[in-house]
Amino acid sequence: MNRSLARSKPLPLARRRQATGIWKDYQLYLLLILPIAYFILFKYVPMYGAAIAFQDYSIFKGVTGSEWVGFENFRELFKMEQFYIVVRNTLMLNFLDLIFSFPAPILLALLLNELRVTWFKKTAQTLLYLPHFISWIIIGGLVYQMFSNQGGLVNNVITAIGFDTVPFLTEKNHWLLVYLGTGIWQSAGWGTIIYLAALTGINKDLYEAADVDGASRLKKMWHITLPGIRPTIIVMLIMQLGHIMTIGFERPFVMGNTLVMDYAEVISTFVYKAGLQSAQFSLATAMGLFQALVGLFFVILSNTIAKRFGEQGIW
Amino acid sequence: MHAQQRKWFAASAAVVLLASVLSACGNSNDNNASGASDASSGNAGSGNKEKVTLKVEVFDRGNAPAGAGPVTDNYWTQWIQEKFGDPNNIKLEFVPVPRNQEIDKLNVLMATGDAPDLVFTYDMNTIYNYVKDDGLTDLTPLIENAPNLKKFLGDEALNYGVFNGKQYTIPAKRPLQFTQSTYIRKDWLDKLGLPVPTTTEQFYETMKAFKEQDPGQTGGKVIPYDFSAIDSTSITTPFVMVNSFVKKMTEEEFYAFTTSSYIPELTKPGYKEGIQYLNKFYQEGLINPDFALDKDGKQFESDVANGYVGAFTALAAHANLMAPGKVFDTLKENVPGAEYIAIDPFTDEEGKTPKSIYDPIGMHIMIPKTSKHAEEAIKYLDWMSQSDVLFTLQNGIEGQHYTLENGFPKAVTTDDAKKTFYNNSDIAIISNGKDFGSTDKDIEATAYQYPGYEEIAKQSIRNALKDGYTMPRFDRPIDAEIKYGTTLKAKGYEIVVKSILAKPDQFEKIFDGGVAEYLKLGGQAIQDERRAAYQEMKK
Numbered sequence: 001m002n003r004s005l006a007r008s009k010p011l012p013l014a015r016r017r018q019a020t021g022i023w024k025d026y027q028l029y030l031l032l033i034l035p036i037a038y039f040i041l042f043k044y045v046p047m048y049g050a051a052i053a054f055q056d057y058s059i060f061k062g063v064t065g066s067e068w069v070g071f072e073n074f075r076e077l078f079k080m081e082q083f084y085i086v087v088r089n090t091l092m093l094n095f096l097d098l099i100f101s102f103p104a105p106i107l108l109a110l111l112l113n114e115l116r117v118t119w120f121k122k123t124a125q126t127l128l129y130l131p132h133f134i135s136w137i138i139i140g141g142l143v144y145q146m147f148s149n150q151g152g153l154v155n156n157v158i159t160a161i162g163f164d165t166v167p168f169l170t171e172k173n174h175w176l177l178v179y180l181g182t183g184i185w186q187s188a189g190w191g192t193i194i195y196l197a198a199l200t201g202i203n204k205d206l207y208e209a210a211d212v213d214g215a216s217r218l219k220k221m222w223h224i225t226l227p228g229i230r231p232t233i234i235v236m237l238i239m240q241l242g243h244i245m246t247i248g249f250e251r252p253f254v255m256g257n258t259l260v261m262d263y264a265e266v267i268s269t270f271v272y273k274a275g276l277q278s279a280q281f282s283l284a285t286a287m288g289l290f291q292a293l294v295g296l297f298f299v300i301l302s303n304t305i306a307k308r309f310g311e312q313g314i315w
Numbered sequence: 316m317h318a319q320q321r322k323w324f325a326a327s328a329a330v331v332l333l334a335s336v337l338s339a340c341g342n343s344n345d346n347n348a349s350g351a352s353d354a355s356s357g358n359a360g361s362g363n364k365e366k367v368t369l370k371v372e373v374f375d376r377g378n379a380p381a382g383a384g385p386v387t388d389n390y391w392t393q394w395i396q397e398k399f400g401d402p403n404n405i406k407l408e409f410v411p412v413p414r415n416q417e418i419d420k421l422n423v424l425m426a427t428g429d430a431p432d433l434v435f436t437y438d439m440n441t442i443y444n445y446v447k448d449d450g451l452t453d454l455t456p457l458i459e460n461a462p463n464l465k466k467f468l469g470d471e472a473l474n475y476g477v478f479n480g481k482q483y484t485i486p487a488k489r490p491l492q493f494t495q496s497t498y499i500r501k502d503w504l505d506k507l508g509l510p511v512p513t514t515t516e517q518f519y520e521t522m523k524a525f526k527e528q529d530p531g532q533t534g535g536k537v538i539p540y541d542f543s544a545i546d547s548t549s550i551t552t553p554f555v556m557v558n559s560f561v562k563k564m565t566e567e568e569f570y571a572f573t574t575s576s577y578i579p580e581l582t583k584p585g586y587k588e589g590i591q592y593l594n595k596f597y598q599e600g601l602i603n604p605d606f607a608l609d610k611d612g613k614q615f616e617s618d619v620a621n622g623y624v625g626a627f628t629a630l631a632a633h634a635n636l637m638a639p640g641k642v643f644d645t646l647k648e649n650v651p652g653a654e655y656i657a658i659d660p661f662t663d664e665e666g667k668t669p670k671s672i673y674d675p676i677g678m679h680i681m682i683p684k685t686s687k688h689a690e691e692a693i694k695y696l697d698w699m700s701q702s703d704v705l706f707t708l709q710n711g712i713e714g715q716h717y718t719l720e721n722g723f724p725k726a727v728t729t730d731d732a733k734k735t736f737y738n739n740s741d742i743a744i745i746s747n748g749k750d751f752g753s754t755d756k757d758i759e760a761t762a763y764q765y766p767g768y769e770e771i772a773k774q775s776i777r778n779a780l781k782d783g784y785t786m787p788r789f790d791r792p793i794d795a796e797i798k799y800g801t802t803l804k805a806k807g808y809e810i811v812v813k814s815i816l817a818k819p820d821q822f823e824k825i826f827d828g829g830v831a832e833y834l835k836l837g838g839q840a841i842q843d844e845r846r847a848a849y850q851e852m853k854k
Contacts, residue, residue: 060445258808279441
């Protein structure tokens with residue numbers, strides 16, 4: 001940071017040193033008020049609700065009036081067989097997502113980066129972004145139309161060329177493939193944005209130097225482009241790892257069905273069923289709190305590892 | 316610079332903490348304040364000077380016709396405001412709740428302390444929870460001032476709303492307790508020269524004939540016997556067939572093995588054979604292999620409307636099928652000559668066709684304890700119970716929404732009528748169905764709602780009532796059911812679906828293994844508690 005400042009004009013540097021602090025840049029701090037207020041209001045204030053996890057919560061008595069029971073809810077939670085199943089499923093689905101969906105936008109960004117025809121690149125980008133804007137409810141409907149056993153588009157083709165129907169949605173392992181594939185299809189295009197932005201930051205001189213040295217396209221990709229976006233990749237990976245216990249509600253809920261509950265019942269759907277549907281708010285909150293703690297653990301862990309390997313980390 | 320920044324960071328962190336502390340205080344203050352105003356406005360209410368706002372829950376099924384106005388502001392809300400609100404100095408406000416999320420939304424409304432003055436649900440476990448947590452107004456003294464309401468519901472219905480000796484809910488009356496009937500394509504039967512099936516075995520043979528001979532020329536798309544996902548709120552079910560396999564039990568067993576809240580009754584003797592029979596249907600291609608994916612029942616409706624479906628079991632006389640412009644109408648357009656009739660083929664060991672039917676009540680209407688207008692709420696219900704008011708709410712205005720035929724209101728199907736009459740059964744909350752004094756008359760009257768389908772509507776109701784039995788009742792909630800209900804329901808459905816779709820040699824393993832797991836997850840606890848509650852009751 002100091003270096004970059006030194007490189008800029010020398011005169012204001014001295015002055016800035018004198019008048020640092022809030023007053024100098026008060027406009028910026030004013031702008032900051034909004035996001036800070038957002039975090040206070042919507043992220044910190046609701047945290048008092050976590051107290052429900054330690055109470056025998058009654059919706060009529062509220063957080064202030066309910067009876068405190070210590071770790072009773074957690075004890076009950078850890079006794080439930082279902083708890084281990086939903087945690088396993090959440091970890092499994094997220095881990096597979098990490099393996100398959102995480103590299104997808106990187107690959108896609110690299111490919112897009114190599115495109116030289118501008119109009120084609122722009123069109124491809126736009127088309128790739130589109131799925132991101134489709135709600136999971138609609139995707140669920142599309143998937144059903146495509147992959148159902150009777151009348152599904154894909155199975156119609158498969159049976160037409162003489163093979164047996166593939167139970168894409170009704171057998172759990174096939175369902176897993178569809179689940180992962182849909183995830184990639186939905187998010188890969190949108191995920192490229194951040195990498196494409198990072199790509200523009202790579203110094204063009206490096207490519208020219210490589211050209212002079214006669215490096216092939218693949219070599220340039222491997223030795224310049226990838227290292228160039230490595231910090232971004234690491235940061236994204238840390239964020240992903242932090243979410244390994246957190247799973248969106250809509251995707252497993254919409255795509256799941258009774259037959260694949262062995263895999264599709266995850267923390268978020270469990271919390272919905274236990275909390276909102278059967279009014280066991282304390283149990284559901286305990287689950288949510290547990291999930292947050294494990295998530296925190298993963299973030300710290302991966303950040304530490306990243307720093308060990310000499311990367312920047314997120315703090 | 317660094318030190319400065321750090322200082323600022325510390326300051327902002329302090330602000331964060333402070334703010335959260337303050338807001339927590341603010342919350343508790345709020346609670347106190349609302350408690351205080353509760354008392355004061357209660358006093359003011361008896362003075363009857365200020366205009367009070369009465370909030371009433373209303374189901375939103377998302378089916379408002381174009382130009383009709385939402386469920387919160389339409390022809391009928393205005394009518395109620397004019398006839399009831401204005402004379403009593405009450406402003407009515409309708410609070411919409413999506414039909415298929417009613418329990419979630421109700422729980423949230425109750426938790427905020429800002430629930431409508433009149434709420435309702437069908438879900439007994441939710442009601443037990445509210446009673447247990449002391450969240451409802453005791454209505455025992457209040458209904459004494461509601462002579463019309465008491466007279467309309469009668470002691471039998473009202474008794475369903477008594478918990479721990481107090482009237483906590485007002486159950487709506489249900490004049491007709493019917494649930495499901497089976498329907499079959501008459502034109503297909505005629506084409507193949509087959510008789511109307513009257514036993515389960517004949518039904519199976521008929522379905523096989525539908526599959527093999529494809530009388531509808533669907534090009535292999537025929538679904539002889541159709542139903543949609545069984546864990547959904549859709550109108551179809553395979554369980555009438557399954558239940559016909561259930562064997563005779565002692566009364567105690569009947570009380571112990573029955574479950575509430577639609578948990579599959581896996582442990583009833585004979586239930587397994589019923590599921591196995593469905594498995595046979597699946598093996599032979601007689602049911603829709605994708606039924607578990609049809610979570611909202613829309614695929615079922617479209618398959619019926621396209622003429623692919625030979626037979627199905629669904630709620631009798633249901634608007635989704637028979638109302639103008641719905642499934643049966645669409646089918647007639649798509650496949651000229653297509654016609655369904657109502658049948659009742661699933662016979663048990665005694666040759667009867669048993670099915671579970673509703674209690675003589677509908678949903679439970681409640682007044683949350685947070686409500687400041689319990690008196691006005693009861694007044695509203697009492698007003699609604701007057702026979703002329705109820706008749707108008709249920710049937711509309713003569714000439715505009717109905718014409719009298721043989722003394723029964725017959726629906727008018729003009730566009731204007733559709734626009735100003737679409738959610739009246741959700742407005743007239745104190746009655747599930749129309750009450751004309753006798754079962755025959757009630758059936759007749761219901762049929763008039765479905766011009767063009769009067770016969771099938773009547774027959775389906777008669778089928779649905781035949782050999783019907785109601786669920787056993789206890790005088791106290793079964794705690795284990797409240798606790799494990801949701802988990803077990805999901806598990807039970809999973810076992811049923813997997814067993815239906817199992818390979819024949821794996822059926823035993825999947826079903827028996829599933830039941831063992833079900834019992835371990837709380838099924839056994841429910842049975843034990845039910846048995847104990849039964850013995851207590853019989854003492």
